[in-house]
Amino acid sequence: MPKKAKKIWKQVDQYFSDALIAPGEGFDSALEENRKANLPSIDVTALQGKFLELLVRATRTRRVLEIGTLGGYSTLWLARALPDDGLVVTLELESHHAAVAKKNLEAAGLADRVELRIGRAADTLAALVNERAAPFDFIFIDADKSGYPEYLRWSIELSHPGTLIIADNVVRDGEVIDPASPDPNIQGVRRFTELIAVEPRLSTTVLQTVGMKGYDGFAISVVL
Ligand code: SAH
Ligand code: DHB
Ligand code: MG
Secondary structure, X not given: OOHHHHHHHHHHHHHHHHHHOOXXXXXXXXXXXXXXXXXXXXXXXXXXXXXHHHHHHHOXXXXXXXXXXXXXXXXXXXXXXXXXXXXXXXXXXXXXXXXXXXXXXXXXXXXXXXXXXXXXXXXXXXXXXXXXXXXXXXXXXXXXXXXXXXXXXXXXXXXXXXXXXXXXXXXXHHHHHOOOOOOHHHHHHHHHXXXXXXXXXXEXXXXXXXXXXXXXXXXXXXXX
């Protein structure tokens, strides 16, 4: 991507973040904690976090499932959008990431709405189905991209008609269009796309995004 384009994406992202996210409204201190704990800075951007918040509010969601917690930055935006009796179930492989997330959620006063489950998402998703967990109204897929095809299957199983399923990072600087990519992340997203394309229970679009974190995109599906 040309350097000049990247620079303007970043500046415009900063401009709208500053204009539209009031001081204290964002979760900057969580990002600071993540940095101190050496977590990779691959969280959603502030404007993307607010996009998730808006969608959760607009759909009157009560139950959110998140696959891939990291330090809980996206979890915070999702949890804030819920009514008092709402719940986010968030799944994370790394106990270190989960510990940082727990601290961030507690600091924001949102920990009581969040259930953090540690383990491979393939296992924790199977456990949720086994427990006959109530269906989720909103599902955010953001863990290892090679697992997306599997996470999609579980997500459909844990959904109801009207559930929104959002998958992060489906564009990856445009690498997604390379069928010969040796990157398992790209192959995961391509397989995910193929599954969605033939899945009669879903209606899907993709929204390409640019900003602080470069060029990427969300797949947005509704369960029919
Ligand atoms: N949603 C977060 C970012 C998540 S980054 C945010 O926007 O703030 C992806 C996370 O998925 C990482 O913390 C990584 O440890 C976790 N992850 C990777 N493989 C996983 C797996 N198999 N099961 C569960 N989590 C996994
Ligand atoms: C990566 C993962 C993410 O969830 C993201 O938003 C950006 C990058 C990664 O694994 O590189
Ligand atoms: Mg992501």
